[in-house]
Amino acid sequence: MRLAQWFCVAMWAGILVVPASAQVGKSVGLADVNTISQADLLNVPHMNPQIADAILAARPFDSITQLHELLLSHKLSAEQAAEVYAKVFVHINLNTATREEILLIPGAGKKMAREFDEYRPWKSFKQFDKEIGKYVGPDETARLAQYCFIPINLNTASDEDILSIPGVGPKLLAEFKEYRPYQSLKQFERAIGKYVDEKEVRRLARYVTVE
Incomplete structure (x- = not known):
């Protein structure tokens, strides 16, 4: 389902889509x-x-x-x-990082x-x-x-949140949004795997979640 179609369905169903505020900490030299x-x-x-x-x-x-x-x-x-x-x-993932x-x-x-x-x-x-x-x-x-980072929700993340992931630019941003709504991380990996190799999919998947 394309983004525009999903948005219409979400509006019809009364789903409030709130941009995620979780992202990657802003670099100050790192x-x-x-x-x-x-x-x-x-x-x-x-x-x-x-x-x-x-x-x-x-x-x-x-x-x-x-x-x-x-x-x-x-x-x-x-x-x-x-x-x-x-x-x-x-x-490090703030919610799962070990001591x-x-x-x-x-x-x-x-x-x-x-x-x-x-x-x-x-x-x-x-x-x-x-x-x-x-x-x-x-x-x-x-x-x-x-x-640090806090995994972003693929279905509600703002453009700013997605672009905070290292290595993500306008093209990948568009692809992240194109395949909404995501039902699972496996779906994300299959979709983004059309554009980047397996190692890059694995790297990107660290920063995201599906809720």
Whole structure:
């Protein structure tokens, strides 16, 4: 069913479609390791061609712990890895991230790991700003937010929310919306798989949900 048809059905059925406010935290200098270019990756602290090639070959990373294991296997120390994560990272899902993943965010620490967990389920970054802003200032709240995402609802997400997903531009935005309403993530994977390869579908699927 095309978007226009679905919209008409939704209106007829009395369904109120409310844009989702969940998305990917706005970058304040952080790059997504799954989409960063090779040239930019080589400018990251402690990076060399061998490590960069290994990262590119292993993409997409499903979690920051996978990237962490790769960096340690290339003899980087935990401190050096933390300096890498100040520049590139694998976004964590605020609602499902493990304590280990949260602690890999530079400067997060045990206290912030507790706070991230305490306020679950996270619904929006407005909520994040309010709750985490109780403990740190706005600049630090924004810095922490850029490491995180809250999965967007494929059927109600706004254009802004969809475009916040790294690597999504106007063409993919149109395809995301073209196949609404989604009944399952499998449907999303089949539909978007017409335009991108299997690895890219897997990367994109991390950021979305169907409700």
